[in-house]
Amino acid sequence: SAVISQKPSRDICQRGTSLTIQCQVDSQVTMMFWYRQQPGQSLTLIATANQGSEATYESGFVIDKFPISRPNLTFSTLTVSNMSPEDSSIYLCSVAGAVGQPQHFGDGTRLSIL
Amino acid sequence: TQLLEQSPQFLSIQEGENLTVYCNSSSVFSSLQWYRQEPGEGPVLLVTVVTGGEVKKLKRLTFQFGDARKDSSLHITAAQPGDTGLYLCAGGIQFYFGTGTSLTVIP
Numbered sequence: 001s002a003v004i005s006q007k008p009s010r011d012i013c014q015r016g017t018s019l020t021i022q023c024q025v026d027s028q029v030t031m032m033f034w035y036r037q038q039p040g041q042s043l044t045l046i047a048t049a050n051q052g053s054e055a056t057y058e059s060g061f062v063i064d065k066f067p068i069s070r071p072n073l074t075f076s077t078l079t080v081s082n083m084s085p086e087d088s089s090i091y092l093c094s095v096a097g098a099v100g101q102p103q104h105f106g107d108g109t110r111l112s113i114l
Numbered sequence: 115t116q117l118l119e120q121s122p123q124f125l126s127i128q129e130g131e132n133l134t135v136y137c138n139s140s141s142v143f144s145s146l147q148w149y150r151q152e153p154g155e156g157p158v159l160l161v162t163v164v165t166g167g168e169v170k171k172l173k174r175l176t177f178q179f180g181d182a183r184k185d186s187s188l189h190i191t192a193a194q195p196g197d198t199g200l201y202l203c204a205g206g207i208q209f210y211f212g213t214g215t216s217l218t219v220i221p
Binding site: 040041042094096 | 162
């Protein structure tokens with residue numbers, strides 16, 4: 001299975017700043033996703049990162065707040081913009097071979113906003 | 115939205131006990147996956163069930179897909195502390211995740 005590296009693993013940020021999270025995969029993958037998770041709770045899909053085009057966002061998430069890039073089949077970034085304490089969460093990147101196939105996850109980025 | 119409700123939400127048991135976790139929905143799924151997540155890590159795939167009524171075994175873990183493909187269960191026999199974690203079911207084209215079951219196995 002694919003090996004997924006997420007950076008940073010954790011960060012503490014000031015209110016109003018932005019942070020970019022990187023997701024690097026060791027092989028080309030078709031599908032890449034970004035999730036948000038509160039500790040001990042389930043995952044909420046933020047968006048599907050599309051290679052060479054705009055990401056597809058789920059209800060409640062917008063591009064201005066969570067801009068996503070995917071320049072190729074092995075790399076994606078998620079930016080959390082103009083952060084507030086409500087953005088404190090774990091952000092996870094995942095990949096899949098195709099729609100509906102099982103996913104493989106990175107270890108996540110634990111983000112705290114002061 | 116295809117909701118996947120898991121029960122129980124929290125479970126704390128003694129080592130050696132058996133347990134069952136349920137994943138229920140009003141929607142039909144072509145397949146369901148079960149994942150386990152440990153603190154500080156991403157979820158790890160345990161199994162995928164595809165056929166209605168299917169039963170899969172992974173050592174002490176038994177997974178079953180409902181006949182109507184709307185529900186699934188995970189049974190753990192003789193639980194061990196290493197089974198501690200967050201168990202998540204997932205399904206659907208949009209990768210909906212269940213509400214999660216946090217399991218703690220006490221030595």
